Amino acid sequence: MDWTWFHRLASPPHVYRIAGTLTPWFAWPAGLLIVAALYGGLVLAPPDYQQGDGFRIIYVHAPTAWLSVMIYTTMAVAAAIGLIWRMKVAHAAAASCAGIGAWFTAASLVTGMLWGKPMWGTYWVWDPRLTAQLILLFLYLGYMGLRAGIEDTARADRASAVLAIVGVVNVPIIRFSVDWWNSIHQAPSVMKMDRPSMPADMLVPLLLMLLGFTLYFFAVLLVRLRAEILRRERSASWLREALSA
Amino acid sequence: MKEFFAMGGYAWFVWPSYLLTFLAVIANIVIARRSLAAAQAEARRRLAIAGEEG
Numbered sequence: 001m002d003w004t005w006f007h008r009l010a011s012p013p014h015v016y017r018i019a020g021t022l023t024p025w026f027a028w029p030a031g032l033l034i035v036a037a038l039y040g041g042l043v044l045a046p047p048d049y050q051q052g053d054g055f056r057i058i059y060v061h062a063p064t065a066w067l068s069v070m071i072y073t074t075m076a077v078a079a080a081i082g083l084i085w086r087m088k089v090a091h092a093a094a095a096s097c098a099g100i101g102a103w104f105t106a107a108s109l110v111t112g113m114l115w116g117k118p119m120w121g122t123y124w125v126w127d128p129r130l131t132a133q134l135i136l137l138f139l140y141l142g143y144m145g146l147r148a149g150i151e152d153t154a155r156a157d158r159a160s161a162v163l164a165i166v167g168v169v170n171v172p173i174i175r176f177s178v179d180w181w182n183s184i185h186q187a188p189s190v191m192k193m194d195r196p197s198m199p200a201d202m203l204v205p206l207l208l209m210l211l212g213f214t215l216y217f218f219a220v221l222l223v224r225l226r227a228e229i230l231r232r233e234r235s236a237s238w239l240r241e242a243l244s245a
Numbered sequence: 246m247k248e249f250f251a252m253g254g255y256a257w258f259v260w261p262s263y264l265l266t267f268l269a270v271i272a273n274i275v276i277a278r279r280s281l282a283a284a285q286a287e288a289r290r291r292l293a294i295a296g297e298e299g
Contacts, residue, residue, distance in 0.1 A: 034270075043249075053253035060266035100273055107269040111262040118258050216270065223277035230284035236295045239288050 033212030040205030071101035079161035
């Protein structure tokens with residue numbers, strides 16, 4: 001098997017260049033999908049028979065919650081690759097994920113509270129799903145704090161990678177908390193084995209929003225990854241090449 | 246239009262959710278772009294110093 005693609009992936013100048021080329025290919029479709037999903041979710045979708053127009057919070061709550069766990073998983077996988085193959089670019093990618101993930105975890109918590117108040121009668125309960133999501137926020141903040149506290153980049157990479165990998169046990173806990181425990185949080189309506197329990201005019205905007213947010217994340221990640229690679233790189237020759245291009 | 250903004254009585258919960266989410270979306274774009282611009286400026290500065298020495 002030809003492994004040159006893997007070695008090129010490990011090369012910072014190559015990744016820097018590719019990331020710059022790829023960014024608009026994620027950003028524009030993301031923008032279009034999100035605008036279409038906003039129109040579909042706020043205007044076209046009918047009110048829910050139980051929750052009325054309050055259910056429309058799903059179009060921002062589900063995508064932010066999805067990003068919060070998807071970004072964490074991406075971060076842990078990148079950290080593991082960095083640790084196992086000593087790949088600096090993978091460590092840089094993991095470090096670039098944390099800040100974005102923390103924002104969207106906070107957004108999922110706040111939108112969840114704003115949905116909980118009218119539907120459950122309270123902003124917050126110490127429910128398994130809600131508590132696990134709060135722990136996710138602390139994992140992101142802990143990861144960022146740990147990195148900020150270690151001067152040497154290589155040591156910060158290794159220490160924070162271990163934290164990211166250990167913390168990944170929280171991901172299945174978040175996912176299955178509503179099945180394992182008697183949770184106030186509703187069960188999934190889209191990501192389950194059988195058919196989604198939603199009519200198409202409600203479901204389609206949600207799927208567009210989830211896809212749009214996913215592409216948006218990769219666009220933002222690529223920009224942050226380029227910044228991270230530049231900050232780490234000491235070789236003058238490729239810096240000159242990268243900046244002139 | 247007035248009906249649309251009223252959100253069937255859920256306006257106080259629906260609109261702040263959207264506002265906060267898109268605040269996070271825009272903030273992350275701004276943070277990423279500023280971070281890249283700063284790293285590029287810093288790299289140019291390092292190259293200029295390296296150029297003087299070399």
